Amino acid sequence: MRKFVKRGYLLIFAVVGTLLCGMPVQAKNEDTIKTGIYAGDIELSGMTASEAKATVEEYVAGLQDTEIKLLAAEDREVVVTAGDLGVCWANPELVEEAVEIGSHGNVIERYKVLKDLEHENKIYPILLSFDLQAISDTLTEKCAKYDREAVNVSLKREDGEFYIVEGQKGYRLDVETSIDLVNDYLTEDWNHQPCTIALDIAVEEPKGSAEELAEVKDVLGSFTTAYTSSGSSRSANVENGCKLIDGITLYPGEEFSTYETVSPFSEANGYYMAGSYVNGKVVDSLGGGICQVSTTLYNAVLRAELEVTERHNHSMIVSYVDPSADAAIAESSGKDFRFVNNLDYPIYIEGYTKGKKITFNIYGKETRDAGREVRYESEILEVTNPPADTIYADASYPIGYIVTESAHIGYRAKLWKIVTENGVEVSRTEVNSSKYKMVPRSATVGTATSDPAAYDEIMAAIGTGNVDHVKNVIAILTAQAASADGETGQQ
Numbered sequence: 001m002r003k004f005v006k007r008g009y010l011l012i013f014a015v016v017g018t019l020l021c022g023m024p025v026q027a028k029n030e031d032t033i034k035t036g037i038y039a040g041d042i043e044l045s046g047m048t049a050s051e052a053k054a055t056v057e058e059y060v061a062g063l064q065d066t067e068i069k070l071l072a073a074e075d076r077e078v079v080v081t082a083g084d085l086g087v088c089w090a091n092p093e094l095v096e097e098a099v100e101i102g103s104h105g106n107v108i109e110r111y112k113v114l115k116d117l118e119h120e121n122k123i124y125p126i127l128l129s130f131d132l133q134a135i136s137d138t139l140t141e142k143c144a145k146y147d148r149e150a151v152n153v154s155l156k157r158e159d160g161e162f163y164i165v166e167g168q169k170g171y172r173l174d175v176e177t178s179i180d181l182v183n184d185y186l187t188e189d190w191n192h193q194p195c196t197i198a199l200d201i202a203v204e205e206p207k208g209s210a211e212e213l214a215e216v217k218d219v220l221g222s223f224t225t226a227y228t229s230s231g232s233s234r235s236a237n238v239e240n241g242c243k244l245i246d247g248i249t250l251y252p253g254e255e256f257s258t259y260e261t262v263s264p265f266s267e268a269n270g271y272y273m274a275g276s277y278v279n280g281k282v283v284d285s286l287g288g289g290i291c292q293v294s295t296t297l298y299n300a301v302l303r304a305e306l307e308v309t310e311r312h313n314h315s316m317i318v319s320y321v322d323p324s325a326d327a328a329i330a331e332s333s334g335k336d337f338r339f340v341n342n343l344d345y346p347i348y349i350e351g352y353t354k355g356k357k358i359t360f361n362i363y364g365k366e367t368r369d370a371g372r373e374v375r376y377e378s379e380i381l382e383v384t385n386p387p388a389d390t391i392y393a394d395a396s397y398p399i400g401y402i403v404t405e406s407a408h409i410g411y412r413a414k415l416w417k418i419v420t421e422n423g424v425e426v427s428r429t430e431v432n433s434s435k436y437k438m439v440p441r442s443a444t445v446g447t448a449t450s451d452p453a454a455y456d457e458i459m460a461a462i463g464t465g466n467v468d469h470v471k472n473v474i475a476i477l478t479a480q481a482a483s484a485d486g487e488t489g490q491q
């Protein structure tokens with residue numbers, strides 16, 4: 001019996017040996033991949049490792065021009081290529097593994113592997129990787145540009161009547177989640193053919209409805225200031241700022257920023273050079289006078305009893321409202337006037353100018369009792385009068401040159417909100433406390449001259465510290481110089 005078993009093993013070895021003897025023998029470094037081994041759809045049979053690697057690399061390189069459509073907002077197609085997204089071969093180690101198949105083990109093991117390949121191919125998947133930064137850049141630069149802010153249903157007032165303006169849906173690309181969507185699909189599900197990938201787009205519904213806005217019909221607060229003494233440039237700035245605010249619909253909980261609405265202060269945005277307060281002086285700047293717009297709106301907002309979230313007083317007192325009733329905005333110092341619609345219904349801001357007066361009306365749904373009235377009072381706590389004039393001699397300008405800055409009285413004041421019901425005061429609340437700089441009248445006077453006597457006279461005038469006296473001396477010296485020039489001409 002034992003002799004029979006041994007003979008059986010010998011027979012199997014003989015058969016296997018005969019089969020193996022018919023196969024070509026190669027050195028280790030020249031081993032080729034056995035028949036029936038694939039990388040994806042690529043047959044690697046008979047290839048050396050370097051040949052197989054080059055073949056798969058060529059295939060992956062050929063994928064770079066494959067079109068991939070990314071669906072951005074409103075299904076807008078953004079066509080890119082796999083190369084744009086940084087396609088790379090992620091598992092080159094499959095070549096070494098393929099070479100090793102059927103090359104290790106004893107004769108029986110190798111024979112079994114080869115017989116298995118005759119019945120079923122060994123297929124290695126070609127794994128790909130993509131550059132996450134390239135995907136992110138593509139989404140940000142080429143897809144996010146189709147995002148759109150939601151436009152709420154709003155109101156428009158013309159000829160004393162309100163009209164409904166339909167809103168629009170908003171769309172926003174979620175870049176972070178879309179990076180994962182694109183990468184996961186291309187690395188796990190992609191068949192290496194042109195494809196379309198839907199990105200993660202958040203849809204924002206517009207606020208409001210015609211029924212809701214129909215409730216907006218009552219004047220909750222109104223205020224008017226005059227700019228009759230303003231020049232053409234300042235007047236134009238006031239009118240421009242008013243137009244930029246006019247027509248705003250604000251829903252419950254929304255915050256309004258005056259600065260964001262009226263900026264930038266540029267010629268392209270309708271502004272001119274005009275006087276404004278900067279560091280205790282009046283200087284020309286683009287948009288000078290815009291603070292009268294924010295101040296007028298502030299007082300209308302107070303009367304509508306909306307929630308003021310940011311307000312700043314001017315550095316120096318203004319003439320068009322009482323102390324503490326102003327609201328300054330300034331790009332350089334980051335000042336803004338902001339408020340929130342703290343009511344249960346939308347509000348509409350109407351702004352207009354007429355006869356060098358600016359008016360803001362706040363419309364909404366009146367829910368306050370008919371007998372309830374609100375008024376505001378300014379209380380002056382301290383007054384600081386400016387001292388004597390300050391005069392600066394400037395030798396870079398000739399005698400006759402003079403630029404004056406008006407004096408400004410300093411104030412410390414409070415604004416009070418007073419509520420009455422049926423004529424009886426029920427509350428008195430401090431709204432704000434403001435402090436305004438005192439600034440003396442000043443003048444910069446030119447002193448350059450070739451006439452020693454004239455120089456002595458102008459310096460003596462400056463020494464008096466009286467701007468009016470300096471002006472008189474300048475007038476005399478200018479007249480004398482003109483007379484001397486006339487006599488020289490006659491000779």
